[in-house]
Amino acid sequence: MIMTAQQDGTATQTLMIVEDEALVAITLRDELQESGYKVLDLTDRHAEALEVAKAEKPALALVNIRLAGRDDGIQLAEQLKALGIPVLFISGQVSRASSAKTVAIGSMPKPYDAAEMVLAVAYLLARLRGDASLPRPDQLEVFDEEGFDLAPAA
Template identity: 60%
Template sequence: MTTPPTLLIVEDEILAALSLHAGFEEAGYQVMDLTSRPEEALAAARERKPDLALVNIKLYGRNDGIALAVDLKDMGIPVLFISGQPNRAVAARSVAVGSLAKPYSVDDMIAAVGYLLARLSGDGSQPRPKDLEVFDEDLPEVA
């Protein structure tokens, strides 16, 4: 039996975070504690390295989601920006594997995460979800 992928969700909108948490757990993912603070997200990531971090750009605390993404990337954790600020996400493309702009549905997010995790593991067979912007050129190309 394989272990389901582990996700870290860093989101300042609590209803969106709770909705994602429930949707991902229902889809079979392991979801770490939810947080809206970069410092808490880093501590959680150090304790239990997630397979992917979903990070909003606007966060509470001293740093924003872009600064958090830099730290997570340095730890070897890929980041998907989930943001209502797509221009800032594109500007920070060097620290994330992709971006999904708000508003999105939970189903859109599950499709995007599944696609990215497959690509990160070398499986390029899935079609890219329509609203997902992929930044990381090192990910295998879709066949």
């Protein structure tokens, strides 16, 4: 059974998806919305995502590493972390995601199942609240299982 935002006892959480593959982004958005999350307008550009993040302060940003044009999701993740917004990499570039462990809280490698992504989001949001009761989804790589330190960089 998939845990929804309402079932886990939290208010609706706001999420951001930054993904250059439109079909992947739309499928993921739809699955997350059906599970009770509020998903901000989809974007595939670094500058747009940063502006939206500053205005909306999502609880979690799901960021692909390769974005539209020559935009780089790792650079975006650095800026989001500085704003106190946690990032989950959603990318097939597993080695690049792993090399950027200091700017994200985890990685979900492509290809992933949208339902598995919902479980990963629920798990990470629960951990960010200090709740360790949910099982970690198999595909999800968590970079700092102990810390979940999201304090903005000094």
